[in-house]
Amino acid sequence: MTAKLNVLRYVLGAAMLGLWRNRTMTLGAVVTTAVMLVTLAAFLAINDTLNEMVTALGRKSNLIAYVRDDARPSRVTEIMQDLEQRPGVGEVVFVTKEDALRIFQERFFDQRDVIDILQANPLPASVELRMDDPAVLPALADELRGMTAVFESVAVPLDVVERLVSISNVSRAAGTAMIVALTAVALFVIANTIRIAVYARRQEIEIMKLVGATDWFVRGPFIIEGAFIGLVGATLAAVALVVMYLQVAPTITRIISFLPIATDVSFVRNLAVFIVLVGLVVGSVGSYVSVRRYLAV
Amino acid sequence: MIVLQNVTKVYPNGTRALDDVSLQIDEREFVFLVGPSGAGKTTLIRLINRDTSPDSGNVFVENTDVTRISRREVPKLRRRVGVIYQDYKLLPGLSVRQNVEFVLKSTGEFNGRTSRWVDEALALVQLSDRADHHPHELSGGEQQRTAIARAIVRRCPILVADEPTGNLDHATSWDTIQLLVRINALGATVLMATHNREIVDTMRRRVIEIANGKVVRDELGGGYDG
Ligand SMILES: Nc1ncnc2c1ncn2[C@@H]1O[C@H](COP(=O)(O)OP(=O)(O)OP(=O)(O)O)[C@@H](O)[C@H]1O
Ligand SMILES: [Mg+2]
Numbered sequence: 001m002t003a004k005l006n007v008l009r010y011v012l013g014a015a016m017l018g019l020w021r022n023r024t025m026t027l028g029a030v031v032t033t034a035v036m037l038v039t040l041a042a043f044l045a046i047n048d049t050l051n052e053m054v055t056a057l058g059r060k061s062n063l064i065a066y067v068r069d070d071a072r073p074s075r076v077t078e079i080m081q082d083l084e085q086r087p088g089v090g091e092v093v094f095v096t097k098e099d100a101l102r103i104f105q106e107r108f109f110d111q112r113d114v115i116d117i118l119q120a121n122p123l124p125a126s127v128e129l130r131m132d133d134p135a136v137l138p139a140l141a142d143e144l145r146g147m148t149a150v151f152e153s154v155a156v157p158l159d160v161v162e163r164l165v166s167i168s169n170v171s172r173a174a175g176t177a178m179i180v181a182l183t184a185v186a187l188f189v190i191a192n193t194i195r196i197a198v199y200a201r202r203q204e205i206e207i208m209k210l211v212g213a214t215d216w217f218v219r220g221p222f223i224i225e226g227a228f229i230g231l232v233g234a235t236l237a238a239v240a241l242v243v244m245y246l247q248v249a250p251t252i253t254r255i256i257s258f259l260p261i262a263t264d265v266s267f268v269r270n271l272a273v274f275i276v277l278v279g280l281v282v283g284s285v286g287s288y289v290s291v292r293r294y295l296a297v
Numbered sequence: 298m299i300v301l302q303n304v305t306k307v308y309p310n311g312t313r314a315l316d317d318v319s320l321q322i323d324e325r326e327f328v329f330l331v332g333p334s335g336a337g338k339t340t341l342i343r344l345i346n347r348d349t350s351p352d353s354g355n356v357f358v359e360n361t362d363v364t365r366i367s368r369r370e371v372p373k374l375r376r377r378v379g380v381i382y383q384d385y386k387l388l389p390g391l392s393v394r395q396n397v398e399f400v401l402k403s404t405g406e407f408n409g410r411t412s413r414w415v416d417e418a419l420a421l422v423q424l425s426d427r428a429d430h431h432p433h434e435l436s437g438g439e440q441q442r443t444a445i446a447r448a449i450v451r452r453c454p455i456l457v458a459d460e461p462t463g464n465l466d467h468a469t470s471w472d473t474i475q476l477l478v479r480i481n482a483l484g485a486t487v488l489m490a491t492h493n494r495e496i497v498d499t500m501r502r503r504v505i506e507i508a509n510g511k512v513v514r515d516e517l518g519g520g521y522d523g
Contacts, residue, residue, distance in 0.1 A: 004405070006408065203389075204388060207388065208384055208399075210346070210348065212372040212374075212375035212403065213403040213404060214404075215368065217405065271470060
């Protein structure tokens with residue numbers, strides 16, 4: 001038991017001493033890890049925001065066909081029943097002139113009565129479609145545009161969604177590539193730091209092995225060193241992340257109010273915990289790889 | 298205790314350092330290992346604590362075939378065999394005392410009780426008053442004695458010394474031999490490689506002579522030459 005404690009004390013002490021002896025390298029590795037992780041966090045946050053925007057917009061109608069005031073209601077019902085049967089069409093909703101006015105009012109004028117100002121309801125009724133498969137939309141829109149007797153105009157707000165989806169795809173691909181590259185850099189820097197630490201202590205290591213130190217006793221300090229670098233780098237990144245969220249996110253939300261930036265506490269907390277774990281893993285793996293290669297134990 | 302059976306060791310560069318060597322050293326024996334430079338003495342010693350492995354043949358230490366043990370068992374073996382290296386292998390950054398303590402710290406065995414072992418080992422090699430000096434502040438003989446203290450501090454049942462008197466003057470050489478004899482009398486098996494003719498001739502112990510990687514003589518109470 002005391003032997004185990006002794007070993008633990010030795011391993012930790014040797015790790016701290018090693019970090020201190022190589023403090024310039026240690027600092028470099030910590031900063032690299034922190035930068036890598038801040039980037040990872042930023043990417044994850046941006047991606048999360050984009051995903052939420054896509055979902056939010058996707059929940060709205062994909063196609064709105066504005067009904068002429070003089071269209072026959074039975075004809076409109078017929079068309080709606082037909083649309084419901086079409087493949088790729090999810091939901092078909094009829095929004096009456098009154099509904100449209102109410103929605104408009106709620107959105108822009110709060111409690112004021114628009115009719116009082118406008119004398120009549122200028123808003124058309126509409127048929128709104130929610131799609132299961134947006135791919136059939138263009139053809140469907142053209143078809144409805146052709147029914148000039150029934151529909152005034154046809155709007156496809158999907159363009160925005162499509163653009164968002166492609167932006168978020170691009171951002172995901174670019175972000176993933178960047179994360180892979182940055183993780184590789186962090187792994188390399190940590191592995192290299194540990195390699196230098198191993199080199200600096202090669203004589204000690206040789207003698208330790210010759211007098212009967214176990215492999216883990218020799219490896220331990222280096223792996224702890226790597227894990228420590230990862231952990232400190234990650235903690236710095238997590239602190240930067242939290243500060244950024246507290247300072248920057250509310251400002252952005254105020255300026256661009258429609259951006260559903262994930263500002264809630266649990267998201268930030270999970271992200272911070274995730275970052276710290278990633279740092280720990282990168283640090284441990286980096287040093288383990290290095291120790292395996294350069295220590296032959 | 299230590300048994301070599303048909304051991305052959307060829308280094309990667311092709312040097313045949315040991316060629317079909319067989320020998321047996323019993324518990325508590327004191328054995329001199331002699332032979333010209335390059336004969337294979339250091340190689341034989343390195344086989345005993347699995348510092349290197351033979352190409353063929355078996356090496357038994359305390360009834361365990363050390364050529365067959367797993368990596369994980371090597372530390373256990375090395376804790377049973379104290380080695381005094383020909384080139385000392387002292388750590389320049391550590392004091393004499395720290396170099397000796399290092400052995401115990403490397404295995405997590407350093408504590409209040411074992412720190413007394415360090416004092417005793419240093420006293421045995423008469424280095425108590427140099428305990429806080431670093432190797433570069435020591436004479437060759439003092440460095441050698443530090444290496445001896447380090448090899449005996451753990452009180453291993455087997456002590457292997459590779460030319461422990463190589464850098465010592467006449468008087469200190471004899472002090473060292475007396476020390477090894479005492480450790481042997483306390484129960485340790487001692488194998489000592491040496492070029493010191495006077496000591497071997499005077500002590501009249503068992504002598505194993507190797508030349509060109511072969512045992513050419515194994516004589517009880519022998520001298521340096523056959
Ligand atoms: N690591 C090595 N790689 C290649 N050849 C080696 C190695 N170590 C020793 N040798 C060769 O093996 C042979 C035996 O060497 P060894 O060190 O065992 O001799 P020795 O009897 O201890 O000599 P000395 O009395 O000079 O210490 C020599 O020819 C040496 O050149
Ligand atoms: Mg030799």
